[in-house]
Amino acid sequence: MAFDGIVTMAAVCEMRPKLIMGKIDKIYQPESEELVFHIHTKQGNLKLYASVNPGAARIHFIRSQLQNPPAPLPFCMLLRKHIQGARITDITQTGSERIIEISLETLNELGFTVSKKLIFEIMGKHSNIILLDIASGKIIDSIKHVSIDVNRVRQLLPGIIYQYPPKQDKIPFKELLGDISAEQNYISANGLSPDASVIQKTIGGISPSFAEEMALSNNSVEFLKNTCKKIYLSEASPVVYTDDKGIPREFHVTTLSEYEDVCTAIPFDSLSECMEYYYNNKQSTNRIKxxxxxxxxxxxxxxxxxxxxxxxxxxxxxxxxxxxxxxxxxxxxxxxxxxxxxxxxxxxxxxxxxxxxxxxxxxxxxxxxxxxxxxxxxxxxxxxxxxxxxxxxxxxxxxxxxxxxxxxxxxxARDISEIDALRRELEETGYIRKRKIPGGFKEKKIKSDPYKYSIGDAFEILVGKNNKENDFLTFKTASSRDIWFHTKDIPGSHVILRASQNSGTNTLPPFEELPDEVIYAAASIAAYHSKGRKSENVPVDYVPVKYVKKPAGAKPGMVIFTNNRTVWVNPKLP
CATH class of the missing domain: 1.10.287 (Helix Hairpins)
Structure with a gap:
């Protein structure tokens, strides 16, 4: 993975000018290993996202809105108590490590100013987020507790003096940027362009991909200096490399030659946009999956x-x-x-x-x-x-x-809210046990929000996201003259074809007078939102809504219908 010391340095350089003197307004914990900070700055409100997921540990700005649990988790409550309303005074990288420290000033219960620090350790399965009291050097709490049973060398528990991770027997890459003697010693021992394996064993804080790029240059140290200079001057060019299926393979703040010929390069203006795209689209770390x-x-x-x-x-x-x-x-x-x-x-x-x-x-x-x-x-x-x-x-x-x-x-499913709606549906139908929400909180009601598509200016198509929404769409939203679509004998969404709100009329033309291209377009959408999405020549039934009935006692989404017609289409969206 590319989140190495170089990317960590770039993340600090991106965050520092935006967040210094910013105020932490709100803190959320969407999942047990994730945090979202809403920070009010001179440039406006920003959302800082941090994850310690072993396969997707990172920290960057986000634009998307994440779904929060009904009741806040314990670590989130502790952070709200200690640092909600705090001012950010500094953001630094610890040496050349994948560690970012955010220094904070806040008021205690007596109204006195106290200094605290949030430490983000982005280190794969050992990733962690620690809240530290600067005066005593003790850990207030961490998102993951590491006891002596887990790690005999370094424990992360409330009340323990914080210690940095043990140093590796390597030259930190930052020493090569300004220390001439360190640079000369490195070149005399390894040459100007040693192999990538030698570079990675010798220099600390760089990933295998970046080591490969250094090895391909004429002067590995000079290449490292130029890359870091671009980062400091905000001239870096973050890029994501995707394969032929559009799945991200790698990202970095500089181009990577080993991926140039076999992958598609997608450039980004900022590192946060680059990382958000990479992790949201990478299948192995997709939150929805x-x-x-x-x-x-x-x-x-x-x-x-x-x-x-x-x-x-x-x-x-x-x-x-x-x-x-x-x-x-x-x-x-x-x-x-x-x-x-x-x-x-x-x-x-x-x-x-x-x-x-x-x-x-x-x-x-x-x-x-x-x-x-x-x-x-x-x-x-x-x-x-x-x-x-x-x-x-x-x-x-x-x-x-x-x-x-x-x-x-x-x-x-395309969104976390769809997963939550399906979970609640399964709880209500008795297939899974209902979750207990601590603290007396109640789950928020989920509003019906079907997918919407347009066919020209005259027609609108609504698609249910789950079985309960299918029932609401067919029997509450649709009128009797609207057209109902569903794949024949294949699980899928209820699809409603109706007159567009912009068409000037609220009713469709008679069933027999609908254009064939509209019928086939709506049927293709119904086939796409079904189990037959990856098939061809999928049969789709369609019928006016007035002929669709729900038997007494039937499960959500289960209906019967008569007077239907059938077309065969290939699944696709308009």
Whole structure:
């Protein structure tokens, strides 16, 4: 990963002029490993984001709005107590390390000014955020507690004197910028352009990609100096490299030759924009993927159980349907009861339907008449079982269809709020346990906010993001003359085609008079927002909303409809 000492230095150079003397207005903790600071500065309000996620540790400005939990987490509450309203007096990098220190001045309970420090350690799985009391040098608290059981060399716990991470046996890259003797010693030992592996073993604070770039230059130290000079002068050119699928592979504050020919370079004006794009689009660190993974596992496990139940129900149903021989045994025993001796283990009788001989197993402990009654009783139970198993199988199929639709929404989710809405839907339907919110806080109500698309100026398309929103869209938002779309026998969103608000009319033309291109465009959107997104020639049903009904007791999003037509389209957005 590219977040090395060079990028850390660039981050400090970007943040320092903007945040010095800024006031921390609000502090949020969207996830257990993330913090967002709303800072009021002379240049306006800024949002500083920090994460200690092992695979995506970083600190930078963001523009997007993150979803916050209903109740603030403990570390967030502690930061609000100690540094909300504090002034930022300085921002520095610790040597050449991936450590950023933000010095703060705030008032204590008695109204006296006290100095505190936020330390951001961006070091992979060892990343942490520590709040420090400068006067005593003691840790007030940290976002991750590191006890002696985890690390015998360095603990991070409240009340302990803070110690910096142990130094590596390398030359910090900043020493090569101004210390001539250090530069000469390095060149005499390694030459002007040593191998990348030698550079990385010798110089501290640089990533493998940057070491490779230094090795390709004519003078590795001069290249390092020029890069750092550009950073200090705000002339650096942050760039993200993406593969042919658009997934980011690497980023840095300078061009990287090893990616130039095999990847697409996307330049950015600022390092924060560069990092926000990189981490938001990188699949392995995508917050939506991480957030939905737990739900996907839970729903998939439920789905596996339902499919196993379906298999067993079908086996039981098959046995129950093949029960005519029980009735036949009862009839033949009754007809030949005078020929059967009490205590016999079986009886051979003639089947008067086809004249063949049949051996009927008997229970020797009861009379022949009782054996006949038992066979009739088993036959009656089997017939009842057929009806019951069919009802259970139908209910089980409904559950399977519902959970498959939930998985489809989870896989296609674009925003954290969609994941939260799906979680709440699963809690309300009883598939997962409802989360307890500490402190008496209540979850915010989620408003319906469907996807919206336009087809020209005359038509508007609304798409549900989950099953509950599908119901609201179809039965509350849409009018009876609007057109309803849904993929045929494939889990997907309800799609409503209606007249655009800018068209001057609130109603669509008659169903039969709609242009074919509008029907196909709406159907393509319905196919895109379904499990068949990556398929071709997907069947889509469409029908006026007045023919769509919801059966009593049906699960969210489950409907029945009549008078529909079907088109086959390729999934795509307008």
């Amino acid at each position: 991480q957030k939905s993974s737990d739900l996907l596992r839970t729903v998939s496990a439920q789905l596996d159980k339902l499919r196993l139940k379906e298999q067993r129900l079908k086996e039981d149903l098959l046995k129950a349907e093949n029960s005519e021989n029980l009735r036949l045994y009862g009839e033949l025993l009754t007809a030949n009861i005078h020929k059967i001796k009490p205590g016999a283990k079986s009886a051979t009788v003639t089947n008067y339907y086809d004249g063949t001989a049949i051996d009927i197993p008997l229970n020797p402990t009861v009379s022949p008449a009782k054996n006949a009654q038992q066979y009739f009783k088993k036959y009656g139970k089997a017939k009842t079982a057929v009806k019951e198993k069919q009802l259970q199988l139908s209910a089980n199929d409904n559950d399977i269809n519902y959970l498959e639709s939930v998985i489809s929404y989870l896989e296609n």
